Amino acid sequence: MKIIRILIAAGILLAGTSIFASGAEDVQKQIDDIKGVLPKIAIPMREVGDRFQNMYFAAEKKNWGLAYYMSKYMFGAMKPASLTKPKEYPGWKAFYDEKFTPVNKAIEAEDFAAFEKAYTAVIKSCNECHVDSGYKFVKVVKMSTPADNGIDYTVPSKASDVPQ
Ligand code: HEC
Incomplete structure (x- = not known):
């Protein structure tokens, strides 16, 4: 039994040494590589765009919980940035x-x-940021139908129905 414990301890020690041997630079490189493949702005902005469009139709049909939910996750979509x-x-x-x-x-x-x-007023602010960021050619317009049609926009609900 004791020998097994010694062997395990030696193994842990060796594994630890090899992590340290790989060096802080190597770990930093791996972190940078992971960061490099995470979404920046364009990918989450597509979600922002869709949730923003959907929100309108939810509000129009009094599915206020869905409208609030769309707003909440529209904001959250940008977290990787x-x-x-x-x-x-x-x-x-x-x-x-x-x-x-x-x-x-x-x-x-x-x-x-x-x-x-x-x-309607906030669409102007969306586009102001696009202009200021050098993307004046990305001009948001209100759609005549939701971006996602796989949701029932008519379910009656209120903002406080959205789980915290
Ligand atoms: C803080 C600045 C900022 C704000 C505010 C902003 N955007 Fe953007 N948006 C950008 C930038 C920058 C891009 C270009 C993508 C990039 O730089 O990677 C973009 C791109 C987009 C795109 C194109 C995405 C694609 O690649 O298909 C859409 C759609 C979009 N935004 C919608 C919106 C909507 C809707 C709002 C308002 C609710 C909004 N944006 C508010 C900065 C902003």
């Missing part, structure tokens, strides 16, 4: 915390007239 684009991410967070607030307030208040007004 906090790591891969740390200089650009604060601009997105500020946009959501400030410019997007009237949309969220209208969803919480279940007020479609206010929602439509805030939603």
